[in-house]
Amino acid sequence: GENVEQHPSTLSVQEGDSAVIKCTYSDSASNYFPWYKQELGKGPQLIIDIRSNVGEKKDQRIAVTLNKTAKHFSLHITETQPEDSAVYFCAATLYGNNRLAFGKGNQVVVIP
């Protein structure tokens, strides 16, 4: 089955700096890669996703890049704010098949 790895496990950044989280996946057939943000005591919130027919997608301060050859994808958060502090999960699946395989998550701490 699909195996998704996330690095680093914890990331601390100064407010205003950028944060980058990387994920690798094992199944070359995967073609849909969402990112979820989870705050303490809450459910995962879909923040951005990318499909394998594009290499980059941007939505305001967040962006995702995909390298299909290397089988890795990254989440970029620019101009970080304290409210960006949360656990971020990457996932991978076949498009149309919502059996998502999740990474173990990254704790992002934005220091004011």
Added chain:
Amino acid sequence: NAGVMQNPRHLVRRRGQEARLRCSPMKGHSHVYWYRQLPEEGLKFMVYLQKENIIDESGMPKERFSAEFPKEGPSILRIQQVVRGDSAAYFCASSPPISSSEAFFGQGTRLTVV
């Protein structure tokens, strides 16, 4: 348009009791998924259901766990004879009937077995 609704938010059960977790998908969504999350872990897929059908239950433990999504009413995840190892957060997600991988999650049910 309400999001995915799960109840109860917190559930405490003694060993050997039954736990019933409910999930109402977003309006217009007919696909439901259940995931389990252990502390400081990612989410693990359990089961994928459509109305009155189990599509993929490859992540469900073989014993004591069952799920349904009836024609009317919420989806139910049922755990019989709970053990301490069942303590976890259980999340439900839903997606629309047209082909889409955008899954939206509920706030979860945190099950504690004492």
